[in-house]
Each structure stands twice: as structure tokens, then as C-alpha cells.
Amino acid sequence: QVQLVESGGGLVQAGGSLRLSCAASGRTFNYAMAWFRQAPGMEREFIAAISWSGGSIYYADSVKGRFTISRDNAKNTVYLQMNSLKPEDTAVYYCAARRGVATMGTPVALYDYWGQGTQVTVSS
Numbered sequence: 001q002v003q004l005v006e007s008g009g010g011l012v013q014a015g016g017s018l019r020l021s022c023a024a025s026g027r028t029f030n031y032a033m034a035w036f037r038q039a040p041g042m043e044r045e046f047i048a049a050i051s052w053s054g055g056s057i058y059y060a061d062s063v064k065g066r067f068t069i070s071r072d073n074a075k076n077t078v079y080l081q082m083n084s085l086k087p088e089d090t091a092v093y094y095c096a097a098r099r100g101v102a103t104m105g106t107p108v109a110l111y112d113y114w115g116q117g118t119q120v121t122v123s124s
Contacts, residue, residue: 048080
């Protein structure tokens, strides 16, 4: 069993930065990790994914060049550095884990574990 706990959300002005963390407990060897977000009334949206080794990384076009996903397997933690934030980035951000491979095309339903989410609000 794997538990995921996100942190680092908050309120920030447009153009600002935030760094989200997702701490995993349990055995996460060979799990790909991903970040999603969900705004009110919207479907959960893929943001970024990273393989176990960190050698494969995927981003949604909407965040490419502004967000960076990374992981520290020694700390069982995955990060999402968010720069140049926009009001449209406002959402609840979730981390997810999938054993094996996760890409930008991996359906939400195929992820094995989810965190509880952390709110990110970007004011204009």
C-alpha cells in the first residue's frame, strides 16, 4: 500500500512561483509519478509525469516551459516547481502513482494511488 501526501499549495499572485511536494510512504520502487489538477466543474487534467529513474518526463502543453517535475527517490518525494503562474492555473493539485509506466496519455483510471490534493490559487 502506498500513501501520498501533497503539500506546498497556497495563494500566489500571477507571475509568482510555488513548489509542490508529494511525499510517498510505502514501497514505491518502480512507480512512475504524476501531477494532475482539477478546477471546479472541470475534469481532472494531466500536468506532468516522471518515470522511476527520472529519465522520462512528460508535460502538458499548458505548463511546458513553466512547470518542472522532479523526484528524489531517497526521500520518496516528487516535486512540482511552478513558475510564471497564471490565474488559469488555479485548481486543486493531486499527485498520483502508477506502477511501471505513466505518460501524458495514461488514463486517470490506470493510476494506482492518489493523494488528497492541495489547493493552488493564483490571483490576477
